[in-house]
Amino acid sequence: MTEEQEFNPSQIKWIKSVTRDKGKAWAYLDVNVGDTFPLNFSKNPKWYPTNYLIAKPREIIALFQTLETTDTLPGGWYVTHLVTPVDEIISKEDNGSHPYVRLVSVIAIDPNPKLIDSIVWSFYKCNRGQICNIKTIEQRTNLNQSIEQKQKFIWGLFKNIDKGLFKNIPNLTIEPEDIDDYVATEGKERTILKLHKFRERDITVIKKAKANAKREKRLFCEVCLFNFENQYPILGVDFIECHHKQPISQGGIRETRVEDLAIVCANCHRMLHRKNIDGNYLTVDELGRIIHKKMN
Numbered sequence: 001m002t003e004e005q006e007f008n009p010s011q012i013k014w015i016k017s018v019t020r021d022k023g024k025a026w027a028y029l030d031v032n033v034g035d036t037f038p039l040n041f042s043k044n045p046k047w048y049p050t051n052y053l054i055a056k057p058r059e060i061i062a063l064f065q066t067l068e069t070t071d072t073l074p075g076g077w078y079v080t081h082l083v084t085p086v087d088e089i090i091s092k093e094d095n096g097s098h099p100y101v102r103l104v105s106v107i108a109i110d111p112n113p114k115l116i117d118s119i120v121w122s123f124y125k126c127n128r129g130q131i132c133n134i135k136t137i138e139q140r141t142n143l144n145q146s147i148e149q150k151q152k153f154i155w156g157l158f159k160n161i162d163k164g165l166f167k168n169i170p171n172l173t174i175e176p177e178d179i180d181d182y183v184a185t186e187g188k189e190r191t192i193l194k195l196h197k198f199r200e201r202d203i204t205v206i207k208k209a210k211a212n213a214k215r216e217k218r219l220f221c222e223v224c225l226f227n228f229e230n231q232y233p234i235l236g237v238d239f240i241e242c243h244h245k246q247p248i249s250q251g252g253i254r255e256t257r258v259e260d261l262a263i264v265c266a267n268c269h270r271m272l273h274r275k276n277i278d279g280n281y282l283t284v285d286e287l288g289r290i291i292h293k294k295m296n
Helices: 147-155 163-168 203-215 266-272 284-295
Strands: 012-017 036-041 060-067 076-085 100-109 183-186 189-192 196-199 241-244 254-257 261-264
Touching: 012 147, 076 147, 100 163, 203 241, 203 261, 241 266, 261 266, 266 284
Parallel strands: 012 060
Antiparallel strands: 036 100, 060 076, 076 100, 183 254, 189 196, 241 261
C-alpha cells in the first residue's frame, strides 16, 4: 500500500477542547496555517496518564472551544483548528492549571470561527481538556452516523487546509531495517515558523537504540542496572530511557548514532542532566562510579 502523501479527512482521529479565560476569549487564534505551537494540557487523571501522547504525528486533532455569549458572539461550540503533533515529547513549562505542552503543527485554522449548530451536533461527550476519539462527537439527528461522516463534517468546516504539510511531519514508525547503521542528524537549533525555538531531536535514533538494547537483552540501566520489567511486571516491559552521551544542547549540528546513546533509568537520567558542584555534567561512567562506590 502506497503511503499517504497529503492530509485527508480520514486522518482526523481525535478531538480536544481548548479554552482561554474560561471561555471569554479565543485560544490560539494568533497562529497561522503551517505554524508550530505548544499546545497546553492540564494534569492528566490517574486513570488515563498517557492521554497526552495518544495522538501520533500525522494524525489530526480537531480543536474546539466553548465560548460564553458576548456582545458580538453567541455562546456555544466552535471548531477552530486542525493540528497534528510533530513528535512524541511532552514538556512541563509551569505550575499553572495547564502546565504540560506538546508541539503541534497547524494544518488548518478558521480565523472567523462559526458556531456549531447544537441542535444537530453535540460535543458534550468530549471530555474537557483530554484528547478524545472523533467518534465522541454526535450527530443528534443520526445517532448511527459513521466515523467517516463525522470526519468529513469536521474537514468541511475549513477552507484553508494545507494538505501538503503531511510531508513535513516525521513518520515515527520504526521499520525493522538495519538498526546498527542508522545515523540521525541532531542538534540543529531552529525556530519553527517563528513561534517555537528548540533543539531538534531525532526520536527515530532513540527508538532504534532501545530496539538494539532489547535485541541484545540489555534493556536495563547502564549506570545502576535497574530493570523496569523486573520491578514493574507487565507495566515495565520494554520501558527504558536514552541519554545523549554528549548533551544535545552542546556542539551544534552533529550526527548521532545508536552508540552515542546510553540506556538509562529515569532516576539516573535526571542525575546525568544535573550539574555537579563544579558546574559540570557527569558522564555515564562517572555517575556509575558514584553509585558503585556507595554500594561498596
